[in-house]
Amino acid sequence: MKNKKIIIIGGGVIGLGIGWQLAKAGAAVTIHERGQVGRGASWAAGGMLGPIAEAHIDELDLLKLSNQSLARYPEWVDELESEAEMSIGYRAEGTLIIGIEPDDTYQLRHAYTLYQDLGLNVEWLSGQAAREIEGALSPYVTAAIRCETDHQVDNRLMVQALLHAYQLRGGMLHQHSSVERIVIENGTATGVQTADGFQGADVCILAAGCWSAQISGLPETMIPPVRPVKGQMLALQMREGIMISNVIRTVKARYPMPVYLVPRTDGRLVIGATTEELGFDTDLIVGGIYELLHGAFEAVPAIYKLPLIETWTGLRPGSSDNAPILGKTPIENLIYATGHYRNGILLTPITAYEISTLVRTGEVSEIIAPFHLDRF
Numbered sequence: 001m002k003n004k005k006i007i008i009i010g011g012g013v014i015g016l017g018i019g020w021q022l023a024k025a026g027a028a029v030t031i032h033e034r035g036q037v038g039r040g041a042s043w044a045a046g047g048m049l050g051p052i053a054e055a056h057i058d059e060l061d062l063l064k065l066s067n068q069s070l071a072r073y074p075e076w077v078d079e080l081e082s083e084a085e086m087s088i089g090y091r092a093e094g095t096l097i098i099g100i101e102p103d104d105t106y107q108l109r110h111a112y113t114l115y116q117d118l119g120l121n122v123e124w125l126s127g128q129a130a131r132e133i134e135g136a137l138s139p140y141v142t143a144a145i146r147c148e149t150d151h152q153v154d155n156r157l158m159v160q161a162l163l164h165a166y167q168l169r170g171g172m173l174h175q176h177s178s179v180e181r182i183v184i185e186n187g188t189a190t191g192v193q194t195a196d197g198f199q200g201a202d203v204c205i206l207a208a209g210c211w212s213a214q215i216s217g218l219p220e221t222m223i224p225p226v227r228p229v230k231g232q233m234l235a236l237q238m239r240e241g242i243m244i245s246n247v248i249r250t251v252k253a254r255y256p257m258p259v260y261l262v263p264r265t266d267g268r269l270v271i272g273a274t275t276e277e278l279g280f281d282t283d284l285i286v287g288g289i290y291e292l293l294h295g296a297f298e299a300v301p302a303i304y305k306l307p308l309i310e311t312w313t314g315l316r317p318g319s320s321d322n323a324p325i326l327g328k329t330p331i332e333n334l335i336y337a338t339g340h341y342r343n344g345i346l347l348t349p350i351t352a353y354e355i356s357t358l359v360r361t362g363e364v365s366e367i368i369a370p371f372h373l374d375r376f
């Protein structure tokens with residue numbers, strides 16, 4: 001591994017996480033980041049670590065991957081916080097998925113049955129029981145599912161910690177350095193082309209989030225099927241008397257759309273998110289913010305009195321089946337770690353550990369095998 005030269009394209013949580021693990025193992029790692037590190041989807045995210053709330057009957061491999069990543073979070077947090085000497089705001093209070101109107105209760109019941117069939121750790125609560133856990137919930141909450149193991153992390157702090165830990169381990173970073181092309185010679189990736197010329201590498205890792213399909217040099221069949229999926233978000237500042245400690249998610253049978261409220265340790269309450277197929281558009285729209293506030297107000301009426309402190313948009317890297325694209329490709333020495341869609345923060349530890357193991361040993365673990373590019 002010593003002196004193996006690795007180039008990572010993209011400095012989000014995925015690129016930084018893999019880079020940190022590889023630099024730690026003694027590789028010579030360079031990250032090329034087109035803009036400022038960690039300011040893509042990794043900055044925009046809600047930070048929920050929610051395999052249960054995100055579970056879908058058609059995505060059982062993804063559920064397994066998500067559960068394994070969550071199981072590795074405590075180890076990841078310990079390792080990262082002690083190297084970076086800072087907290088990343090990991091919180092284990094859990095998640096309440098709530099219904100507000102009678103119609104929502106049917107939807108919630110349906111989800112509960114699915115979670116039970118999948119053997120997930122969930123508890124059914126009456127509206128009253130949910131309010132005993134989270135006093136700020138609306139009196140109209142009809143019922144809730146408690147997911148004690150769906151946790152959260154402060155993704156912005158995680159970006160800072162990863163950057164710090166990566167650089168402490170000797171990782172090199174070129175910001176404002178866009179990779180224009182992946183250079184392939186005789187079926188082998190030999191490096192990348194940037195504005196500063198050709199940069200040679202033993203291994204290239206594509207981790208450019210929703211922009212991963214835009215880099216030239218790849219044969220048509222190998223362009224990763226990744227697209228941007230816009231999410232609008234906002235943050236409020238909690239005040240004494242209106243402090244929430246669980247992640248709260250709504251199901252909505254009707255208007256407005258489902259929302260989530262994620263309380264941070266510093267008192268911010270992050271509320272999200274729209275899901276919009278609008279290409280690379282990142283405009284903040286009144287309708288989106290209105291619906292988020294409407295949905296959050298129905299769940300926790302007391303937010304009416306809180307200051308609105310930030311609004312933003314981000315682009316999720318969605319693949320055609322919503323699961324990440326991980327591992328080897330038909331091109332020698334070219335590895336993909338992209339398409340993490342709604343769960344990239346949750347999937348960062350497993351991606352970083354498994355992709356760094358793959359680069360070090362050449363072995364593909366069972367857990368990432370279902371996520372190869374060749375499934376498309």
Ligand SMILES: Cc1cc2nc3c(=O)[nH]c(=O)nc-3n(C[C@H](O)[C@H](O)[C@H](O)COP(=O)(O)OP(=O)(O)OC[C@H]3O[C@@H](n4cnc5c(N)ncnc54)[C@H](O)[C@@H]3O)c2cc1C
Nearest residue numbers: 010012034040041042046047048179209231314344345346
């Ligand atoms: C609104 C929203 C809410 C979300 N909420 C959650 C959540 O609660 N929980 C969860 O687990 N996940 C969540 N996600 C998803 C999660 O944020 C992403 O899956 C994850 O951040 C993807 O990380 P990444 O490093 O692949 O992408 P990014 O963070 O987007 O990083 C990719 C980087 O590549 C760089 N880049 C692009 N092209 C090039 C190039 N040619 N050369 C060099 N660099 C390049 C970009 O500038 C960018 O910095 C959310 C996402 C959004 C948008």
